[in-house]
Amino acid sequence: MGDACRLYVxxxxxxxxxxxxxxxxxxxxxxxWVPLHAAACSQMLGxxxxxEPSHARPCVQPRVGERVALYASARRIITGAIVAVEAAxxxxxxxADREWQAMLSAADPRHSLISLxxx
Numbered sequence: 352m353g354d355a356c357r358l359y360v361x362x363x364x365x366x367x368x369x370x371x372x373x374x375x376x377x378x379x380x381x382x383x384w385v386p387l388h389a390a391a392c393s394q395m396l397g398x399x400x401x402x403e404p405s406h407a408r409p410c411v412q413p414r415v416g417e418r419v420a421l422y423a424s425a426r427r428i429i430t431g432a433i434v435a436v437e438a439a440x441x442x443x444x445x446x447a448d449r450e451w452q453a454m455l456s457a458a459d460p461r462h463s464l465i466s467l468x469x470x
Contacts, residue, residue, distance in 0.1 A: 356374075357437070358438070360436070361379075361433055373394075375447035375451075390421050390428050390430070395420070395422075396427070400418075418432055
């Protein structure tokens with residue numbers, strides 16, 4: 352997975368991308384992962400070098416100075432300008448994975464039960 356993961360760094364956030372899927376967003380100020388960020392689990396549509404969204408280029412690897420257009424839940428998200436593109440380290444990937452596991456795992460096993468009882 353590491354070879355396919357890139358970290359796109361903007362002024363405020365870091366976007367961990369697995370090919371064209373955003374698998375994690377981290378706040379650069381706090382260093383905390385934001386699993387409920389609007390861009391999490393979104394798909395990359397393309398890049399923008401011009402501030403006008405109609406100038407999006409189809410999916411190519413984003414470069415410094417460009418912004419990334421993402422599609423999530425029937426809406427488009429545009430990141431800030433990219434200030435760095437890095438290969439995702441195994442540590443970053445493990446951190447993001449732990450955050451997803453913590454979010455998806457119930458602290459109490461009873462909290463994950465779905466009940467369809469009537470009346």
